[in-house]
Amino acid sequence: MKDSDTKKISAAVVKRLPIYRRHLKDLMDAGIYRISSKELSLRMKTTSSQIRQDLNQFGTFGQQGYGYNVRYLYDEICGILGLKEKHNTIIIGTSATIRALISKHNLLGRESFPVVGVFDTNRINIGEKLDGYVINDLKDLKELLKETNVDIAIVELSKNEVKSVINELIENGIKEILNISDTDLRYSPDIHIENINLSDALLRLSFHSSARKREENI
Amino acid sequence: MKDSDTKKISAAVVKRLPIYRRHLKDLMDAGIYRISSKELSLRMKTTSSQIRQDLNQFGTFGQQGYGYNVRYLYDEICGILGLKEKHNTIIIGTSATIRALISKHNLLGRESFPVVGVFDTNRINIGEKLDGYVINDLKDLKELLKETNVDIAIVELSKNEVKSVINELIENGIKEILNISDTDLRYSPDIHIENINLSDALLRLSFHSSARKREENI
Numbered sequence: 001m002k003d004s005d006t007k008k009i010s011a012a013v014v015k016r017l018p019i020y021r022r023h024l025k026d027l028m029d030a031g032i033y034r035i036s037s038k039e040l041s042l043r044m045k046t047t048s049s050q051i052r053q054d055l056n057q058f059g060t061f062g063q064q065g066y067g068y069n070v071r072y073l074y075d076e077i078c079g080i081l082g083l084k085e086k087h088n089t090i091i092i093g094t095s096a097t098i099r100a101l102i103s104k105h106n107l108l109g110r111e112s113f114p115v116v117g118v119f120d121t122n123r124i125n126i127g128e129k130l131d132g133y134v135i136n137d138l139k140d141l142k143e144l145l146k147e148t149n150v151d152i153a154i155v156e157l158s159k160n161e162v163k164s165v166i167n168e169l170i171e172n173g174i175k176e177i178l179n180i181s182d183t184d185l186r187y188s189p190d191i192h193i194e195n196i197n198l199s200d201a202l203l204r205l206s207f208h209s210s211a212r213k214r215e216e217n218i
Numbered sequence: 219m220k221d222s223d224t225k226k227i228s229a230a231v232v233k234r235l236p237i238y239r240r241h242l243k244d245l246m247d248a249g250i251y252r253i254s255s256k257e258l259s260l261r262m263k264t265t266s267s268q269i270r271q272d273l274n275q276f277g278t279f280g281q282q283g284y285g286y287n288v289r290y291l292y293d294e295i296c297g298i299l300g301l302k303e304k305h306n307t308i309i310i311g312t313s314a315t316i317r318a319l320i321s322k323h324n325l326l327g328r329e330s331f332p333v334v335g336v337f338d339t340n341r342i343n344i345g346e347k348l349d350g351y352v353i354n355d356l357k358d359l360k361e362l363l364k365e366t367n368v369d370i371a372i373v374e375l376s377k378n379e380v381k382s383v384i385n386e387l388i389e390n391g392i393k394e395i396l397n398i399s400d401t402d403l404r405y406s407p408d409i410h411i412e413n414i415n416l417s418d419a420l421l422r423l424s425f426h427s428s429a430r431k432r433e434e435n436i
Binding site: 026199202 | 300303317321322426427
C-alpha cells in the first residue's frame, strides 16, 4: 500500500475490508486455496468488479485466469487492516457490554490490541479486576496518557459522562474511538468514531416492521 | 405518513430517524420546547436542509419562523419508528452480549417490544431463566412460530449455527433480524438484517490507526 494513497480510501471500502477478511478466513478454514473474484463476489453478495475495484486501491492481488490465492489475500488484508502492528488500547467503562465484548473478542488483548489501561467512573468497580486488568479511576487517565501512547479507546459510559470523556481523549490526541455508549457522537473527519448502538438498530427494525405491517394491511 | 410512501424511504433516512429521536429526547429532558432546524442541525452535526428534507418525507412538522415543537416532533418520530405499535420479539442465543443488551436496553421487553420467546442451542442454558424469561430449546422454535406472530428476532449464535437458524426464520416469514453473531449476513432487500459487529468496528479503527501512524512517520 502506497503511503500517499492512505487518505483516498473511502469509508465504504474501509467498511468492506473486515468483511473480506472474514470471508477469506472462512475459505481458509474450509480448506479452499484459491478463489475467483466471481466466486468470492457470490459469497459476499456483491459484484466481482466491486471486489476488483476495492482491492486495486491497495495493490495487485489476483491473477487473470487464476483468481485469488486465499491465504495470500487474507494475509495482505490483515496487513492493510493494521493487524500486523500494535494498537495500544484503553477501555473506559466496565459494564456488562464491555465485559461481554472482551470475553468474546478474539483480537482484543492479543498482540494487535494490547490493553494498556482499564478505567471506570464507578467507585464500586475501581480496584477490582476486569478480565485480569485492574480497573483504575478515570481521574488517573491523564497520567496514563502522558506516559503511554494510546491508539484506540473503547468507551461505554452514561450519556452524562461520555461527551466530556471523549473530548478529553481527543484533546490528548486519541483519534480512534469505539463508542458503545447509548449516544451518537460526531467529530471532524480526522477523528474516527465507531458508534455501536443496539437501540438504534432495534429502532430501524421496528420502523421496517411497522412499514411492513402497514403494507400487508393495504 | 402516507402508506404509499413507505417503500421510498432510503436506508440513510431510516438510519437518521433514531438519531433525531435521541436528540429530541435530550432536548425535552433539558426542558427545551422548541428548536429551529438550524439549531437542531448544529446539534446533530448536519445541515438544516438535510433535516427538512428528511422530515418532509413523513409530513409537515415545522413552521416557518417558529421551528419545531420538540415534544410534538419527538412524538411523531416515535410513531414513524413504529414505537406506538407492538413488535413481538424473540431472542435466540443467551450469551453475555444478549444478556447485557437486555439489561441495558430500555425498550426491549416493554410495550413496543414484548419478548415472546427466548431460545438457545446450548443445553446447559435450556430451562434456566434470562431476565425472567424461561430459555427454551431452539428445537421448539417452529412450534412458537406456528402459534405466535413474530416480528423481530435478535440472534447471537456461533458462526456454525447462525446461518441455518436465520434461514429458518426467513422461511417462516420473519423479515426483521438483529444479528449480533460474529458473521455478516446479507439477504434480499425485503429482509432487514441489522448486523452488529464489534470486531469489524475494531478492525476499521485499526485500519485508521495504522494509516495515521504511517502518515505521521512520513
